[in-house]
Amino acid sequence: MNVSTATVSLALRDSPLVAEQTRERIKDHARAIGYIYNRRAASLRTSRSGIVGVVVHDIMNPFFAEILKAIESELDRSRQTFILSNHYDQLEKQRTFIDTLLQLGADGVIMSPAIGTPPEDIIVAEENGLPAVLIARTVEGAQVPVFRGDDAYGTALATNHLISLGHKRIAMVGGTDQTSTGRDRYHGYLGAMEKAGLPVDPAWRISGPRTKQGGFEAAGQFLALKDKPTAACCWNDLVAIGLMNGISRAGLVPGVDVSVTGYDDLEEAAIATPALTTVWNGQREVGRQAARALLDKLSGASVKPSQELIRPELHVRQSTARPVERS
Amino acid sequence: MNVSTATVSLALRDSPLVAEQTRERIKDHARAIGYIYNRRAASLRTSRSGIVGVVVHDIMNPFFAEILKAIESELDRSRQTFILSNHYDQLEKQRTFIDTLLQLGADGVIMSPAIGTPPEDIIVAEENGLPAVLIARTVEGAQVPVFRGDDAYGTALATNHLISLGHKRIAMVGGTDQTSTGRDRYHGYLGAMEKAGLPVDPAWRISGPRTKQGGFEAAGQFLALKDKPTAACCWNDLVAIGLMNGISRAGLVPGVDVSVTGYDDLEEAAIATPALTTVWNGQREVGRQAARALLDKLSGASVKPSQELIRPELHVRQSTARPVERS
DNA sequence: CTGAAAGCGCTTACAG
DNA sequence: CTGAAAGCGCTTACAG
Secondary structure (H helix, E strand, O other): OOOOHHHHHHHHOOOOOOOHHHHHHHHHHHHHHOOOOOHHHHHHHHOOOOEEEEEEOOOOOHHHHHHHHHHHHHHHHOOOEEEEEEOOOOHHHHHHHHHHHHHHOOOEEEEOOOOOOOHHHHHHHHHOOOOEEEEOOOOOOOOOOEEEEOHHHHHHHHHHHHHHOOOOOEEEEOOOOOOHHHHHHHHHHHHHHHHOOOOOOHHHEEOOOOOHHHHHHHHHHHHOOOOOOOEEEEOOHHHHHHHHHHHHHOOOOEOOOEEEEOOEOOHHHHHOOOOOEEEEOOHHHHHHHHHHHHHHHHOOOOOOOOEEEEOOEEEOOOOOOOOOOOO | OOOOHHHHHHHHOOOOOOOHHHHHHHHHHHHHHOOOOOHHHHHHHHOOOOEEEEEEOOOOOHHHHHHHHHHHHHHHHOOOEEEEEEOOOOHHHHHHHHHHHHHHOOOEEEEOOOOOOOHHHHHHHHHOOOOEEEEOOOOOOOOOOEEEEOHHHHHHHHHHHHHHOOOOOEEEEOOOOOOHHHHHHHHHHHHHHHHOOOOOOHHHEEOOOOOHHHHHHHHHHHHOOOOOOOEEEEOOHHHHHHHHHHHHHOOOOEOOOEEEEOOEOOHHHHHOOOOOEEEEOOHHHHHHHHHHHHHHHHOOOOOOOOEEEEOOEEEOOOOOOOOOOOO
């Protein structure tokens, strides 16, 4: 060939500094010998890796499915490789992952922070050249952009819907107060009840469940409540569907004997039996905007550490109806 | 500090070549200045990256959840970083991913190959130093280890169970003949029917659906069959649950009017209404063994390109019962 | 037990 | 438009 490595390097990256003919000749030859570009070497030199990390509680949770898909398609477009990881709400796992990203020289990270994430964890990452963007949950004190749904508004939507149907005793099933999301959703429910002048019995708060299995198991507790509520405002669709399954198993009919609302509007909500009334959470938007914000940061734009709240929408289906007064 | 970089390098990796005192001094100092190990540089030098790629159709599909978790925990133990990707059964996406792995100098790849993967794709990867292990699906002609369930045996289990309950007209809903899995499962069903001397109407094969949504939509087609089958042997749990939802929506009772079997035994199968009779597929074993095999390959052991078939088990629940003869 | 030197495969000024 | 040289941050023989 008789060209210098510099020329090869430029040619392969389509630099106009190389004559078209030379460029083609080099490219053909590269293809012919099965040349494999060594990104480690390039990255070592440029300190850009083309890698973006994404870490959430559990990538297998369908709640994240749409978010991740949106992130994936945004990043694909910018030819960034993305590395996914679960932290299962364990700070240690999250730290190990961030460490790995730093060692690999990742360009940035999108994270749904684990419960108890101190702002320092994020600050340290940023100081070491790993810009971060948060999704779904906030970390107080971390000066980074956050993208999530307006959770308080969303559960208020669901609760108001139940109230307007005539329900007065409404339980809130699932979720935990240890996350900003959990607190916000609970407050949305409380606020709606208060505004309607309805009393709230602390026993109506069944906290904890976050999965279908959890919702299923919570059915027993729910059905055993004295002065049983006529409706349940659930933490998410998984809990709602599990709860409905548990209610069916006990011989009652969800959507008739007990009204149930979900949260997230998973694909599954529409085909559940009965079809689930739920709150659409804008997951796709969350993913898209978070990825965009990170890419902006990477290209040097100054992204201010704002809270972006996506406005949820109520999707009414068959799992909610007027209360049946048993006398 | 006054030590050479060589000493630092050795000290940080706990080499016995460095005096304990020196080692501690170096480590303390590294911590103090917030030293971050540069894996790109190390990898460039050693040509070992500590990265393993995993690519499947869709990581959000719950079928892969247990497999991925098992792989994750095996790889974690060997301190390998794993990079996950979806190929959505698009060869191009799969190729791009393998290319990325090659460029990053990944140590190996575990893949559930996309439909139509030619053996060359795998051979090229291996020749470029990226050993591969397959899960769930086989690629004829690729000399690599494969780990999957014994699909034909599994659907035969389900079909025989239905036959033993007295069903004679049994449909097979979902899946595609374009994958080895699809063909194997269909053959298991066919074989069981034949062995029992039962005729099979080609119209009973409703191929295609692989998701809950797909199963839900297939309900219409199933219920419209002339001489409607009394049972459906489904491609997987998602299809089965979707089908049951569709059957309910049409006013029939799954598990009574129509018996339904699933495949995979997802967590969800046990809490479906009715609880789903299904075939446990040994996902955890598949993931564990595949990861082990790859790690063995990485550590230089010679791993023969065998087919490892995990033996499935039937889990009987409430979605199957004797046929109701309507006269 | 520790240090000086070479080299992994790129990219980027700098010369020509 | 092309080439020679330096350097990114490690690890690994090799000397001492």
